[in-house]
Amino acid sequence: MALDILKLVFSTINLWTVLVIVCVLLWQWWKKPHPRFPPGPRGIPILGALPFVDVYMERTVKKWSLDKYGPVMSVRMGQKEVVFLNTYEAINQAFVKQSSCFSGRSKVVMMYDALGMNGLILKDHDSDFKIQKQFAFNYLKQSGMGKSEMENFVNIEAQYFVEFLEKLPEKAIDLRLDLRNLIANIICKFVLGKRYEYDDTTFRKLLESLQDELGKADETLKVVILEYIPILSKFQPFKGALKQHLQHERNILAVLHPIVEEHKQTFVKTDIKDYIDAYLYEQKYGSSMSSFTDDQLVICLRDLYVAGTETSSGIIYFALLGLLHHPDYYEKIVKEIDLILGADKTPSMLLKNDMPITRAFIQEILRYCVALPVGIPHRCQVDTELFGYRIPAGTDVFANIWGVHFDPDTWKDPETFDPSRHIDEEGKFKHSSKIIPFAIGPRACLGEGLARMEVFLIFIKLLQTFKISAATDPLPSLYRGEQSLIYNANSFKVNLTSR
Numbered sequence: 001m002a003l004d005i006l007k008l009v010f011s012t013i014n015l016w017t018v019l020v021i022v023c024v025l026l027w028q029w030w031k032k033p034h035p036r037f038p039p040g041p042r043g044i045p046i047l048g049a050l051p052f053v054d055v056y057m058e059r060t061v062k063k064w065s066l067d068k069y070g071p072v073m074s075v076r077m078g079q080k081e082v083v084f085l086n087t088y089e090a091i092n093q094a095f096v097k098q099s100s101c102f103s104g105r106s107k108v109v110m111m112y113d114a115l116g117m118n119g120l121i122l123k124d125h126d127s128d129f130k131i132q133k134q135f136a137f138n139y140l141k142q143s144g145m146g147k148s149e150m151e152n153f154v155n156i157e158a159q160y161f162v163e164f165l166e167k168l169p170e171k172a173i174d175l176r177l178d179l180r181n182l183i184a185n186i187i188c189k190f191v192l193g194k195r196y197e198y199d200d201t202t203f204r205k206l207l208e209s210l211q212d213e214l215g216k217a218d219e220t221l222k223v224v225i226l227e228y229i230p231i232l233s234k235f236q237p238f239k240g241a242l243k244q245h246l247q248h249e250r251n252i253l254a255v256l257h258p259i260v261e262e263h264k265q266t267f268v269k270t271d272i273k274d275y276i277d278a279y280l281y282e283q284k285y286g287s288s289m290s291s292f293t294d295d296q297l298v299i300c301l302r303d304l305y306v307a308g309t310e311t312s313s314g315i316i317y318f319a320l321l322g323l324l325h326h327p328d329y330y331e332k333i334v335k336e337i338d339l340i341l342g343a344d345k346t347p348s349m350l351l352k353n354d355m356p357i358t359r360a361f362i363q364e365i366l367r368y369c370v371a372l373p374v375g376i377p378h379r380c381q382v383d384t385e386l387f388g389y390r391i392p393a394g395t396d397v398f399a400n401i402w403g404v405h406f407d408p409d410t411w412k413d414p415e416t417f418d419p420s421r422h423i424d425e426e427g428k429f430k431h432s433s434k435i436i437p438f439a440i441g442p443r444a445c446l447g448e449g450l451a452r453m454e455v456f457l458i459f460i461k462l463l464q465t466f467k468i469s470a471a472t473d474p475l476p477s478l479y480r481g482e483q484s485l486i487y488n489a490n491s492f493k494v495n496l497t498s499r
């Protein structure tokens with residue numbers, strides 16, 4: 001009898017416990033951060049809308065925004081309520097006009113244990129960040145970002161690159177890694193003060209860590225999910241994926257630390273050769289010395305290297321794929337290059353106005369193949385209003401850059417790859433403020449000037465030197481690339497023949 005009573009009590013407690021847990025979960029899922037929070041799908045308890053989002057999250061969200069929720073909408077992702085801005089006007093309003101509210105960063109689970117919230121990319125928007133970003137920007141500008149000094153350097157590196165390719169045995173080649181080498185060399189020269197030969201072991205180590213860090217798509221997916229359901233980091237396979245990701249980050253830092261130490265040993269205040277020297281100078285003699293710490297320096301170097309390598313090289317890789325998909329444009333561009341540069345003249349940004357077809361093609365690649373389709377999330381720093389909605393402090397806000405580039409209200413047949421949309425009736429290149437691959441506002445890309453220069457000069461140099469043909473059949477899609485931390489084309493091979 002007593003046993004029966006005990007059994008009954010326990011089964012009742014269990015039932016109640018389960019009921020309470022279910023109610024808490026339902027309440028959490030149902031409750032919005034504010035009655036005027038932007039509308040959006042709430043999905044199912046615990047997972048939110050995660051199971052309903054395509055691997056190309058930006059495309060699903062844009063569709064939801066067009067079909068039902070409008071330009072400013074929310075999506076419940078796991079435990080988090082995030083906001084997506086799906087039109088140029090919404091992004092401009094938040095990230096430019098209300099930038100004092102919308103420029104923060106949140107803690108990133110997949111990086112935090114290795115990087116904290118230091119460096120440039122992950123740093124919250126405070127006075128320290130402004131000093132660091134201004135310093136980095138001034139340094140790049142002084143080094144000639146967007147000017148002829150930097151152009152010379154990109155051209156010299158591009159020349160090394162084509163010479164390296166010319167020496168390779170004639171066979172089909174996948175240029176992805178070699179392009180990454182080339183672009184990494186450019187950023188290393190500015191930042192670390194040296195370029196590396198393609199077989200240098202330190203350089204290979206750095207590149208391999210980058211490749212591992214940016215990861216394979218399925219590993220990346222596991223660490224990305226942790227941003228929304230952090231509790232999963234206690235369980236496999238998420239625990240292992242996170243550990244590995246953090247180790248890749250530490251590997252990059254381990255290569256950079258000794259380079260900084262070497263600079264410290266050889267530092268001469270009257271001979272500033274690179275970013276590290278300039279930083280050490282600021283550390284010793286600058287007016288805001290406390291902001292310039294050793295840890296901050298190493299993570300800034302990591303940021304410039306990581307942010308500056310995969311993005312630009314990926315866009316050039318996409319541009320080559322685009323050419324192979326559109327032989328009519330291949331022909332037109334080569335004709336333009338032959339007319340303006342011939343076989344020997346060095347590519348130059350000064351000639352860009354004479355090359356509208358090449359520029360229009362690159363512009364269409366930047367529209368169509370978005371390296372960071374939803375940018376890097378911003379954190380709303382104070383309770384604020386946006387388009388009549390309430391956005392509480394602490395909310396993560398994404399700019400759906402892909403959504404802007406494929407907005408049917410701006411672009412006719414947005415899914416058609418068509419460079420002619422960037423050329424006016426007089427045959428001149430037409431700039432569009434609604435192509436924003438580098439984002440906008442105070443958190444916009446630091447390296448836009450350098451990246452634009454790299455893509456233009458290297459793309460032309462390759463076409464001036466080689467005849468490029470496809471060695472992969474069928475070619476991967478230009479529209480559906482590989483979704484990892486950075487969106488890239490799926491691998492393909494080409495044959496290169498000297499022109």
Ligand code: HEM
Pocket residue numbers: 120121122133187303304307308309311312315371372375376377437438439440442443444445446447448450451
């Ligand atoms: C085609 C090439 C590139 C693309 C498409 C690109 C795109 C972007 C985007 C979308 C962001 C996020 C902006 C935001 O949070 O709103 C960003 C941030 C950043 N990029 Fe780039 N980027 C490229 C090349 C580069 C290069 C070459 C460098 C280095 C010199 C660089 C350094 C950075 C840094 C440091 C940030 C963080 C800025 C901040 O948090 O304030 N990027 N980039």
